[in-house]
Amino acid sequence: MSRQPGQPDPTDLLDVAALLTDEERAIQATVRRLLAEHAEPYAGEWFERAEFPRALVPRFAELGLLGMHLDGYGCAGTNAVSYGLACLELEAVDSALRSFVSVQGSLAMYALWRFGSPRQKEEWLPAMAAGTAIGCFGLTEPDHGSDPAAMATTALRTDAGWVLDGTKMWITNGGIADVAIVWARTDTGVRGFCVPRGTPGFATRDMHHKLSLRASVTSELILSGCEVPDEAILPEATGLRAPLACLNEARFGIVWGALGAARSCLATAVDYARERTQFGRPVAAFQLTQEKLVEMALELNKGMLLALHLGRRKDAGQLRPDQVSFGKLNNVRAALQIARTARTILGANGISLEYPVLRHANNLESVLTYEGTSEIHTLVLGEAITGLPAFR
Template identity: 60%
Template sequence: MTALSATDPVDIHAVCSDDEKAIAETVRGFVKSAVLDDVATWFEEARFPARELAKPLGDIGLLGMHLEGYGCAGTSATAYGLACLELEAGDSGLRSFVSVQGSLAMFPIRAYGSEEQRAQWLPGMASGELIGCFGLTEPDSGSDPSSMRTAAHRDGSDWILNGTKTWITNGPIADVAVVWARTDEGVRGFVVPTGTPGFEQREIHHKMSLRASATGELVFDDVRLPADAVLPGVIGMRGPLSCLDEARFGILFGALGAGRAAFEAAVGYAGDRTQFGKPIAGFQLTQAKFADMAVRLSSGLTLALHLGRLKDAGLLKPEQVSIGKLGNVRTAIEVCRTARTILGANGISLEYPVIRHMTNLESVLTYEGTEEVHALVIGKALTGLAAFS
């Protein structure tokens, strides 16, 4: 009998509420029944069945689950984090879909939109009938979003939007985009239906990471928008950056799900794989690797749960989100790489989840703040000195 579980070596779930446990178990069951049998094929074929999954995800309340009203479940931040962990144990592309939908597309409409915008878009997005995306990153504006070139100017009571956004999750499949653009007033957010004339959606191909995810480019060529397309509740970079903080919170939980899945696969494999007359799980070097992975994952889970409790109490700082995102993605990558060594040549096969999670996490390390940017955010918070310029 084993004394520790590879799923949760330090019994984090023992200090979770009944609701949090129930949500995690529900999401884990969904991933097992609807995702795990097929996700390796989706990854290999570079496709993500968003339309097939969106409605079931909405049915169990996962889309915008941490938001209040308009068909959203209104769960705690910690419950949302635990759901992200279970989703990413399936695949980072699945968690990204839910994260972009809820934290990057629905959150700004809920936080900064008019009552009319909320009523028009949020119920359909919560149910999975409508898919959203978030347009901030540009070909020449990644880590420095304030240098964006996409711009909107007034033409009578309308707005005219021009520019390009790239590396947009859900971009090729979205029904609506929340797009951030420069204006004479400062950076503004616009709610843009994707069928609007002059709006083109292009899919990005040839990815070797996040292959089970729809990634695209959004092109705006004199897109005419009515006055009520603009989000009235925010002006400036505070708007898009607050959305990114919401999404990064999901990542600091989610990445650990990818790491956990690789760890569980390695433990199971090592128990079955026999060399030199016994399972390789019985060798000292393999057990040392398992111990290191368990410590890393347990530390990451403890940090994530603590940050979740801070967020639920209204005390979480953006710099603390950076600590969680930077640390836990690094942890997950190292766990996946170590798990790959235990599986040997089988570690690069899609018959096992390890290489899929490992390559996905290379993207997770970069998006929504590279590790360099998060390190500088933390450094500034510790020293009071900005190293960005």
């Protein structure tokens, strides 16, 4: 973004960057440089071709982005704020990149790291951190999205282990995953299973014709008489609290990531409005345009303060699930409004892939509903405020 000497950065009017540590700023800058060279120039093409850039995976691994907030097993062990900043930079390029890193690290790897057996951890986590193995997280079902407690996928115990039957839908990374963390109903409640690709009875089918997250691999997981041994079960994952804990990890990344898309849209709108001339002067000189830019900047900068506050609480071990819902609900909603407003400033050019604005808006429509819809997070906060659940 071009600025006049002494002009503040519209995407950081409150100097939130000054509240970061030197290490956090260095991590953010490193991720941003990598993406500026190897991702940002090509993001529009990937979106248009519905192509996930698998060549980036080794680069992400080399930088330590995969499972970066986890300790041991080849993971970087960074703090939560650094992970959030990485998510912000990834989604500033395209939500598909942040989604890949989020599912790999905060869902699949985190499930193994927190709930897996020592053998499962040793087998999968180092390879996943190195990018040589990709994971996915099978919770959502065709008829059970917001209500995972009603899942239809079952796991029946046999003399040899377990047999899984069911279907999972809208699974990021599913078609390219080497291992799936699958959640199923057993006679003792919901349990998690580690299902490697190639297991008999396990198949995936990619979902096409998407208008959002086009550069992301989205798949259906099909389990039909899928036989796994006893060692496949995640021993420490009992009940629905286990997958929900994983979702909380991923939602934290979304709190930051959505602001990356918003930052990209605001920066694009500011530059465009200053360069585009109508009625003999720059569009940015009109009061209505300035009002739009101010509203966008207000929401982005407030969102950054919220994300940083939640990050500091997470690093202190004090972050509650309802606070994550607060961040996800507010920041994704604000980011989507910023993207839509930016599109109006760009006019007809706003629908072109020459600019990232409508691409971000389309992607954010998915971010708005996955890992908890706005309605679900509203009810989470409603219960926190009133003490009364309203889900049923």
